[in-house]
Amino acid sequence: MSSQTPVPLPDAAVPPPGQTGVAETAQEPDGGRRILHEMLTSSWLVSLLAIVLALILGGLLIAAADAEVQATASYFFSRPSDLISAAWTAVSEAYAALFAGAVFDPRAEELGRAVRPFTETLTVATPLILAGLGLGIGFRAGLFNIGAQGQIILGGIFAGFIGFTFDLPPVVHLLLCVFGAALGGALWAGIAGVLKARTGAHEVIVTIMLNNIAIYLVAYLLSLDAFQRTGSNNPVSPPIPDSAAYPLLLGSGYRLHAGFLVAIAAAFFTWWLMERSTIGFRFRAVGSNPHAARTAGISVNATYVWVMLTAGALAGLAGSAQVLGTERVLTAGVAASYGFDAITVALLGRSKPLGTVLAGILFGALRAGGVVMQARTGTPIDIVLVVQSLIVLFIAAPPLVRSVFRLPSPDTPRAPKPVVPVAAKEVSA
Amino acid sequence: MKKIIRVAALGGAVALALAACGSAPEETDETAGTGETSAETVDFKACMVSDAGGFDDKSFNQSGFEGLMRAVDELGIEEAHVESAADTDYTPNIDSLVAENCNLIIGVGFLLEDPIQAAAEANPDVDFALVDSAFSDADFAPVTLENGKPILFDTAQAAYLAGYAAAATSTTGKVATYGGIQIPSVTIFMDGFADGVAKFNEDNGGSVQVLGWDKATQQGVFAGNFDSQDDGKNIGQSFIDQGADIIMPVAGPVGLGTASVAQAAGNVAVIGVDSDWFETTEYGSLIMTSVMKEIGPAVFDTISEAVDGNFSSDPYVGTLENEGLGLAPFHDFESKVPADVVTKLDELKAAIIAGDITVESEASPK
Numbered sequence: 001m002s003s004q005t006p007v008p009l010p011d012a013a014v015p016p017p018g019q020t021g022v023a024e025t026a027q028e029p030d031g032g033r034r035i036l037h038e039m040l041t042s043s044w045l046v047s048l049l050a051i052v053l054a055l056i057l058g059g060l061l062i063a064a065a066d067a068e069v070q071a072t073a074s075y076f077f078s079r080p081s082d083l084i085s086a087a088w089t090a091v092s093e094a095y096a097a098l099f100a101g102a103v104f105d106p107r108a109e110e111l112g113r114a115v116r117p118f119t120e121t122l123t124v125a126t127p128l129i130l131a132g133l134g135l136g137i138g139f140r141a142g143l144f145n146i147g148a149q150g151q152i153i154l155g156g157i158f159a160g161f162i163g164f165t166f167d168l169p170p171v172v173h174l175l176l177c178v179f180g181a182a183l184g185g186a187l188w189a190g191i192a193g194v195l196k197a198r199t200g201a202h203e204v205i206v207t208i209m210l211n212n213i214a215i216y217l218v219a220y221l222l223s224l225d226a227f228q229r230t231g232s233n234n235p236v237s238p239p240i241p242d243s244a245a246y247p248l249l250l251g252s253g254y255r256l257h258a259g260f261l262v263a264i265a266a267a268f269f270t271w272w273l274m275e276r277s278t279i280g281f282r283f284r285a286v287g288s289n290p291h292a293a294r295t296a297g298i299s300v301n302a303t304y305v306w307v308m309l310t311a312g313a314l315a316g317l318a319g320s321a322q323v324l325g326t327e328r329v330l331t332a333g334v335a336a337s338y339g340f341d342a343i344t345v346a347l348l349g350r351s352k353p354l355g356t357v358l359a360g361i362l363f364g365a366l367r368a369g370g371v372v373m374q375a376r377t378g379t380p381i382d383i384v385l386v387v388q389s390l391i392v393l394f395i396a397a398p399p400l401v402r403s404v405f406r407l408p409s410p411d412t413p414r415a416p417k418p419v420v421p422v423a424a425k426e427v428s429a
Numbered sequence: 430m431k432k433i434i435r436v437a438a439l440g441g442a443v444a445l446a447l448a449a450c451g452s453a454p455e456e457t458d459e460t461a462g463t464g465e466t467s468a469e470t471v472d473f474k475a476c477m478v479s480d481a482g483g484f485d486d487k488s489f490n491q492s493g494f495e496g497l498m499r500a501v502d503e504l505g506i507e508e509a510h511v512e513s514a515a516d517t518d519y520t521p522n523i524d525s526l527v528a529e530n531c532n533l534i535i536g537v538g539f540l541l542e543d544p545i546q547a548a549a550e551a552n553p554d555v556d557f558a559l560v561d562s563a564f565s566d567a568d569f570a571p572v573t574l575e576n577g578k579p580i581l582f583d584t585a586q587a588a589y590l591a592g593y594a595a596a597a598t599s600t601t602g603k604v605a606t607y608g609g610i611q612i613p614s615v616t617i618f619m620d621g622f623a624d625g626v627a628k629f630n631e632d633n634g635g636s637v638q639v640l641g642w643d644k645a646t647q648q649g650v651f652a653g654n655f656d657s658q659d660d661g662k663n664i665g666q667s668f669i670d671q672g673a674d675i676i677m678p679v680a681g682p683v684g685l686g687t688a689s690v691a692q693a694a695g696n697v698a699v700i701g702v703d704s705d706w707f708e709t710t711e712y713g714s715l716i717m718t719s720v721m722k723e724i725g726p727a728v729f730d731t732i733s734e735a736v737d738g739n740f741s742s743d744p745y746v747g748t749l750e751n752e753g754l755g756l757a758p759f760h761d762f763e764s765k766v767p768a769d770v771v772t773k774l775d776e777l778k779a780a781i782i783a784g785d786i787t788v789e790s791e792a793s794p795k
Binding site: 124236327336337368372375381 | 476511512514524526528529539543613653
């Protein structure tokens with residue numbers, strides 16, 4: 001690629017490094033913004049390679065944790081083939097089980113059972129996609145919203161309460177619950193938005209704290225009679241009636257529910273909002289440079305509030321997917337760690353709707369497959385968490401991935417470098 | 430600096446190389462080593478799902494897992510086990526075990542009640558067992574499942590003995606207990622403990638107080654979780670400040686936090702729960718005794734019955750009589766517990782087994 005002649009052209013387009021630094025510090029004294037920018041601008045190739053790299057390292061860990069591999073390692077030099085074959089068996093079996101649990105199970109006796117894993121993946125992906133879309137909107141507007149966990153819980157509380165308390169006709173009941181979930185999430189995120197706009201309180205701190213408040217709020221509510229089953233002291237709500245539940249898409253043998261359709265619809269809505277609407281343009285303008293946006297007549301503070309309301313509503317819908325779809329009951333752990341996993345999903349998806357959907361499905365696949373991997377090969381499910389975390393780590397450090405795979409860096413000016421090889425090549429030719 | 434790194438790297442490489450220099454085992458050894466244990470292999474697969482505590486919780490998940498491992502060793506069965514990281518994992522975890530063609534699936538903890546029950550109804554040809562909870566329908570009325578066996582413990586019986594011993598040993602006249610979450614499998618400990626203290630007061634005209642639990646109103650102190658040792662420290666410290674010198678935390682690993690403040694206080698003892706904390710925790714010298722639930726043997730017996738084709742859905746109820754429950758030895762406290770109390774405890778135990786004393790708790794298995 002370095003033999004092309006118009007090499008210096010990109011340099012003209014990229015401002016000198018010094019200048020970029022000045023512009024960024026002028027924007028806002030916020031180092032997080034620069035890292036966020038870095039994560040969002042690196043290429044699709046880097047994302048893909050980050051996943052590959054994470055899976056390779058995960059494979060090494062699977063091999064290292066395997067008892068057979070450990071046993072053969074003690075006599076590696078007298079018969080190295082043992083170690084290699086043991087490691088190969090451990091890793092290939094684990095990843096085969098991961099695939100079987102996430103996409104297609106060739107060992108299943110009937111077709112319905114064989115394709116069930118993929119429906120499981122989509123089920124787990126649903127809340128990740130919804131919350132990830134919300135977080136992505138925040139990231140593109142320059143708000144590092146860590147509060148999806150709390151927003152999911154609030155969405156779950158609202159949806160659950162409306163669901164098991166009132167007795168309404170089927171469609172109306174479901175719509176009301178879904179609306180309630182969006183409202184609950186939006187209100188919770190809105191607190192952080194208003195505080196940011198009115199007082200400048202940093203959204204990272206506020207949303208993290210709101211997460212904790214939400215966890216204790218749901219624990220408290222579940223200790224009240226209004227949220228418990230009659231005759232029981234257990235912190236578990238009454239079940240959601242059929243009238244308020246997301247209908248199952250593929251019948252009773254599968255957990256996939258209409259919440260997945262809501263997630264897909266939300267992805268289209270988010271695309272329209274961010275790419276086609278005036279509001280979305282304001283969000284993006286504030287995200288790329290709040291000062292310029294203010295000069296252009298956009299109310300930055302009002303935009304912060306609207307961004308958080310939208311993000312919270314989407315995260316609240318993720319709560320509805322859990323309470324009205326997968327679990328059909330409100331418990332303290334109903335949000336699992338979806339709110340935090342969704343941050344990773346949004347980053348991996350570059351905060352774009354399509355990317356978030358794909359990243360959500362990937363993480364859903366890792367989760368669903370991890371369960372089968374644990375059951376079938378005894379590989380600890382923590383490996384899946386390690387792989388997920390490694391993906392984030394590599395995405396957050398594009399230069400690391402590029403150096404591992406010897407990719408050229410897109411940002412650094414490399415005018416002097418190509419000159420030498422080009423000249424050398426001309427000489428040799 | 431660079432030189433140090435080089436030397437260290439070389440040293441590490443040499444160490445690794447030497448460690449890898451062992452001689453390869455003979456082929457025959459290898460098959461014997463990697464194959465099944467000497468017990469004859471039985472075509473039976475027992476599987477287990479933990480709750481969010483994991484199989485290394487030093488509490489009931491771990492006890493249940495030990496029962497499963499014993500079954501693998503002694504009965505030569507196959508096993509599979511999955512850990513749950515969150516409440517939302519239970520259903521997919523159980524489902525993955527159904528897909529693994531398990532013959533018997535054991536769920537550990539009351540939190541798995543709904544998922545196990547749903548799986549038992551959906552898979553009539555697989556047997557299920559559930560530790561620490563019975564099955565019930567949406568209105569909390571008890572349900573019997575053809576293929577679901579509850580493994581329950583009438584823990585109040587053993588906690589009663591612990592309460593009596595604590596009241597007799599306390600020098601401040603105040604003993605304390607608290608729970609993780611207010612659920613039947615926790616409050617049953619606290620009910621028994623409170624009754625044991627009341628029995629001591631009645632017999633000896635004493636006035637030992639129980640902090641943290643009022644059996645009559647079913648109100649008391651709860652950490653709100655089963656994992657925060659910080660909560661255990663705070664609650665333990667508040668009891669110590671109120672003058673308690675023996676504390677029974679019924680909250681899994683939360684209790685370890687209480688043990689650490691008890692250690693700092695110096696003259697405060699702890700009563701362990703589920704397993705013998707003298708053996709399983711690092712606070713041996715503080716552990717007066719433990720209220721033990723023999724979950725492992727109960728799990729083993731359930732598997733053993735199923736292997737022999739005798740699985741039944743009748744609940745297993747652990748009691749003092751069938752040794753599903755027990756009070757651990759006093760270990761370091763043998764000298765501090767009055768000798769007449771030790772004989773009295775034996776009498777009480779015999780009376781409970783004979784049915785002369787019934788320890789009542791709202792949470793007792795019915």
